[in-house]
Amino acid sequence: MIKANDPSLKSWIEVDKNSDFPIQNLPFGIFKTENNKPSVGSRIGDKVIDLSALYVLGYFKNLPFEQSDFKSDALNTIMKKGKEATTDLRNRLSKLFNIENKDLSNNNHHVEQVLIDVEQVEMLMPVQVGDYTDFYSSRGHATNVGTLFRDPANALLPNWLWIPVGYHGRASSIIPSDQMIKRPKGQTRPNDDQDPIFGPSKLLDFELEMAFVTFDGKPLGENITTEEANDYIFGMCIMNDWSARDIQKWEYIPLGPFLAKNFASSISPWIVTMDALEPFKTKGPVQDPKVLSYLEYKGDFHYDIDLEVGIIPENSEETVVSKSNYKYMYWNMAQQLAHHTVNGCNIRCGDMMASGTISGDEPSSFGSMLELSWRGTKPIKMKDGSERKFINDNDTVVMRGHCNANGVRIGFGEVSTKVLPAE
Ligand code: MN
Numbered sequence: 001m002i003k004a005n006d007p008s009l010k011s012w013i014e015v016d017k018n019s020d021f022p023i024q025n026l027p028f029g030i031f032k033t034e035n036n037k038p039s040v041g042s043r044i045g046d047k048v049i050d051l052s053a054l055y056v057l058g059y060f061k062n063l064p065f066e067q068s069d070f071k072s073d074a075l076n077t078i079m080k081k082g083k084e085a086t087t088d089l090r091n092r093l094s095k096l097f098n099i100e101n102k103d104l105s106n107n108n109h110h111v112e113q114v115l116i117d118v119e120q121v122e123m124l125m126p127v128q129v130g131d132y133t134d135f136y137s138s139r140g141h142a143t144n145v146g147t148l149f150r151d152p153a154n155a156l157l158p159n160w161l162w163i164p165v166g167y168h169g170r171a172s173s174i175i176p177s178d179q180m181i182k183r184p185k186g187q188t189r190p191n192d193d194q195d196p197i198f199g200p201s202k203l204l205d206f207e208l209e210m211a212f213v214t215f216d217g218k219p220l221g222e223n224i225t226t227e228e229a230n231d232y233i234f235g236m237c238i239m240n241d242w243s244a245r246d247i248q249k250w251e252y253i254p255l256g257p258f259l260a261k262n263f264a265s266s267i268s269p270w271i272v273t274m275d276a277l278e279p280f281k282t283k284g285p286v287q288d289p290k291v292l293s294y295l296e297y298k299g300d301f302h303y304d305i306d307l308e309v310g311i312i313p314e315n316s317e318e319t320v321v322s323k324s325n326y327k328y329m330y331w332n333m334a335q336q337l338a339h340h341t342v343n344g345c346n347i348r349c350g351d352m353m354a355s356g357t358i359s360g361d362e363p364s365s366f367g368s369m370l371e372l373s374w375r376g377t378k379p380i381k382m383k384d385g386s387e388r389k390f391i392n393d394n395d396t397v398v399m400r401g402h403c404n405a406n407g408v409r410i411g412f413g414e415v416s417t418k419v420l421p422a423e
Contacts (some may be wrong), residue, residue, distance in 0.1 A: 001278075001279075002087075002091075002278060003094065003272070003354075004023075004026065004093075004094035004275065004410075005022070005024055005090060005275070005276065005279050006091055006267065006309060007024065007276060007279075007407055007408045008098045009023050009024060009046050009094065009096075009098060009408040010098070010126075011045075011097045011099060012024065012043045012098075012099045012105045013045050013097060014098075014142050014308050015036045015044060015045035016045065016046075017409075018409070019045050019046075019408070019409075019411075020046055020402050020409070020412060020413050021043045021044055021096055021270075022044070022045075022072050022408060022409070022410060022414050023044055023094060023098065024141040024276065024293050024408050024410055025027045025043070025044075025045070025272060025276050025410040025411070026042050026043075026090050026093050026094060026259055026273075026276060027042060027043060027235070027270035027273065027276065027412075028040060028041070028042055028075050028078070028126065028235070028270070028271050028273070029041055029042075029043070029073060029075070029123055029124075029126045029269045029270045029271060030072070030073060030075065030123070030125065030126050030269075031048050031116075031121040031122065031123055031124065032121065032124055033051075033065075033116060033120055033122075034120075034173060037071065037073075038073040038124055039051070039052045039070060039071055039072070040069070040070040040071075040072055040077075041050065041121070042079060042090075042093055043118070043183025043270060044097055046118045046119075047115045047116065047117065047118065048115070048116045048117075048118055048119060049093065049097075049114060049115060050113070050114050050116060050262060051070040051089075051112045051181070051386050052067065052070035052071045053114045054070075054096070054114055054305065055067050055070050056378045057110050057113065057114070059092070059096055059103070060089070060368065062094060063085065063092060063244070064081055064085050064088075064091055065078065065081065065089070069081070069387050071214065073128075073270060074125070074126070074127055074128035074350070075126050075127050075234075076127060076128050076349055077352045077389050078318070079127075079213070079215055079234050079349050079350065080155070080215075080216065080349050081137035082215055082216070083215060083231050083232075083234075084202050085378065086234065086273065087273075090273060090276070090421075092291075099212065099356065102318075111200040113403060114136050120296055121176065123176060123178070123269035123270075124176055124269070125174070125175065125176045125267075125269075126176070126237070126267075126269055126271050127271065127352065128350050129171040129174050129213075129350055129351065129352045130171060130348045130349075130350050130351050131168070131171055131351045131352075132168070132169040132170060132171040132174060132350065132351070132352045132353075133166050133167070133168055133169060133340060133351070133352070133353045133402055134167055134169045134204075134209075134241060134261070134353075134354045134356060134372045135165065135166040135331065135336050135353065135354065135355055136160075136165040136166060136167075136356040136357075137159075137162055137164055137165075137329050137331040137336065137354045137355055137356045138328055138329055138330065138355065138356055138357060138359050138367070139285070139328075139329055139330040139357045140328055140358075140359035140360050140361055140365070140368060141163075141356060141357040141358065141359040141366075141368070141371065142155070142156055142356075143155045143373075144359060144366065144370075145158060145322060145370070148371075148374070148375050150369070158178055160294070160342055160373055161287075161288075161289055162289070162291070163259060163339065163394050164295075164319060164331035164335055164336045164339045165356065166336070166339075166340070166353075166356075167180065167256045167257065168245070168401075169241075169261060169262065169265070169354075170261070170262035170265075171352070173262055173263060173264050173265060174265045174266075174267060175264055175265070175266055175267070176266070176269050176415075177266060177267070177268055177269050177413075177414065177416050177417070178184045178416055178417075179266070179417070179422065180265070180417065180418045180420050180423055181263070181264040181417055181418075181419055181422045182421070182423060183200050183201060183204055183239040183393060183417075183419055183420065183421055183422040184200070184201050184202060184204070184247065184253075184259070184263040184264075184422070185198065185199060185200050185201065185422050186198070186244060186246050186247040186249065186259050186260070187250055188191070188201070188202070188246040188247055188249070188250050189249075190249045191247070191323070194277060196208065196250060199422075200421075200422035201244035201245075201246055201247055201260075201422075202246055202390070203244065203245035203246040203370075203389075203390045204242070204243075204244055204245075204367045204390055204391045205239040205240060205242070205243045205244070205245050205370050205374075205390055205391060206240050206241075206243070206309065206368060206369065206391065206397045207239075207240065207242070207243055207354060207356075207357040207367060207368050207400075208240070208307055208309050208324055208357060208358050208359075208367030208399055209236055209238075209239040209240070209354045209367070210236055210237070210238055210239060210305065210307075210353045210354070210355050210358065210366065210401070211236065211238075211239040211267060211327050211353060211354040211355070211359060212234075212235065212236045212333055212352070212353055212354050213233070213234050213235060213236075213237075213271060213275075213351065213352050213353075214232050214233060214337075214347050214349065214350070214351045214353070215231075215233070215234055215281055215349055216232075216347075216348060216349040217232055217341065217346055217348060217377070218341070218346065218347070219340065219346055219347075219350075220344060220345075220346040221344040222341075222344060222346075223294075223338070223341040223342050223343075223344060224337050224338060224341045224347065225294070225338055226295065226296065226297035226298075226301075226334040226335060226337075226338045227297070227298065227334075227371070228293075229301075229333060229334035229337045229338060229377065230274065231336060232335060233254075233274050233337070234271065234273065234274065235271040235272050235273040235274055235276075235277075236270075236271065236272055236274070236277065236412075237267045237268045237270065237271055237272070237415075237419070238266075238267065238268040238307070238400070238401050238412050238414070238415050239265055239266070239267050239354050239355075239415070240265065240266040240267075240397060240398050240399055240415050240417060241261065241354060241357070242259055242261070242263065242264045242265060242417075243257075243261055243263045243368070244259075244260045244261075244263070245260070245369075245370055245390070247259055247260040248260030248261070249286075249422065252323070254389065257362055262416075263271070265354070266415050266417045267391055267415055268399070268401075268412045268415040269415075270412060270413050271385055271412070272410065272411075272412055276304055277305075277403065277410075278315050278405075279405050279406060280303050280304050280305065280404075280405050280410075281299075281300040281301070281302065281303055281304075281409070282300060282302050282303060282304040282327050283300055283302060284300065284301065284302040284327075284329070284330075284332055285330055287330070291335070293341075294338055294342050295335050295338060295339060297335060297338075298345070299331070299335050300411055301332035301333060301335070302326075302327050302328070302329060302332050303326050303327065303403070304327045304403060304405070305325060305326035305327070305401050305402070306321070306323070306325055306360065306401065306403070306404070307322075307324045307325060307326060307367075307399065307400070307401045308322060308323050308366070308399070308400050308401075309321055309322040309324075309383065309397065309398070309399050309402075310396075310397070310398040310399075311388060311391070311395055311397055311398075312395065312396040312398065313384055313386060313392065313394070313395055314394035314395070314396075316383070316386075317384065318383075318398065319369070319380075319381075319382045319383045319384050319407055320383075321369075321372055321380055321388075322347075322365060322366055322367060322372060323362065323364055323365055324358050324359060324360055324365040324366070324367050325358070325360060325365070326355070326358060328358055328359065328360045329358065330356060336353060337353070339357070340353070342372025348358075357371075359371055369388065369389065369390045369391065370390075373388070373389040373390070376389040376390070380393060383417075392419070393419060393420065393421040394417070394418065394419065394420070394421070395419050396416060396417065396418040396419075397416070397417055397419070398414050398415070399414060399415050399416075400412070400413070400414045400418045
């Protein structure tokens with residue numbers, strides 16, 4: 001077991017029992033305060049930990065980092081140092097904030113420089129994303145989409161059980177939680193026997209996804225096996241992969257999604273490390289037909305992470321519209337990474353790979369409005385009496401995720417995005 005994951009650990013920083021951030025989490029993110037430049041941070045309870053300050057005060061001795069690695073506007077600087085280095089860094093934080101360690105806690109002058117109230121920081125994009133790939137790895141979601149748009153009897157396309165299907169997305173429009181988006185405009189064809197029209201999307205949707213970020217991979221021409229995959233993945237966040245269903249329907253043939261997907265993908269700002277997620281591993285589904293050998297894997301690569309989506313209409317209260325779980329994935333991260341690189345495609349530090357919409361079998365666990373409202377035929381009731389088939393102007397969509405095991409709860413916080421009207 002990784003020492004920093006020990007369920008018995010307690011911090012000298014107070015942590016509410018429902019917090020996503022006990023000492024067993026120690027995620028990484030980029031934060032900014034009013035008068036200071038962006039910096040690498042971690043978090044316990046409602047305190048953000050300034051890693052740059054810890055470095056300057058001498059608490060990171062014998063770790064392979066420099067100050068510029070922490071006085072940085074992206075986690076890429078620490079990720080560049082590789083898995084062993086970031087594991088050691090998290091372990092050092094675990095030691096410093098352990099209730100039994102007095103090195104830092106006894107020095108009030110230092111504590112003042114290192115800890116900041118979470119209300120006083122702005123969380124920024126955690127990673128400079130080079131390339132973004134979106135998979136399509138939830139069987140429930142692929143089945144629902146196939147049923148809605150093609151043929152219920154043959155909902156899954158013939159390749160789906162053989163290939164972790166994916167496409168190359170757009171990195172430039174990945175944004176952090178709390179950044180508002182405008183309703184996208186584009187071409188749609190509402191009526192199949194008329195010409196297309198131009199205007200604001202009428203079928204704006206969320207996609208409940210999780211994403212992982214990579215360390216530096218291997219050079220072009222080499223591949224990463226399922227057994228090696230764990231060494232190349234830094235951590236995960238929640239992603240709302242915004243989608244304009246009406247634009248998508250008209251444009252996607254034959255090359256797949258384009259403008260329907262590249263106007264925004266919102267992520268939660270804390271990257272929870274694969275180390276921290278280790279205790280929450282769970283068995284994956286039986287894969288039948290048996291996968292080709294490069295997709296075989298040993299051990300567990302699925303994770304039991306409870307996910308939920310809420311919609312907050314303007315000046316109103318939130319209605320939770322979906323409760324899903326990351327364990328519903330058919331293809332796991334090791335298989336996705338092995339497949340992505342099996343042709344020799346190189347992976348770079350800070351690449352982001354998303355799961356695809358995560359839907360379980362139950363209608364209450366569907367991960368998009370397209371599925372929840374069954375293509376608009378079953379409107380969802382909000383607590384304020386209004387109904388939703390898709391997302392309205394001025395709605396805020398919130399996604400959250402957390403895991404529970406051995407009396408420890410760790411989580412991702414949330415990704416929250418308000419939709420402004422099209423201009
Ligand atoms: Mn997606």
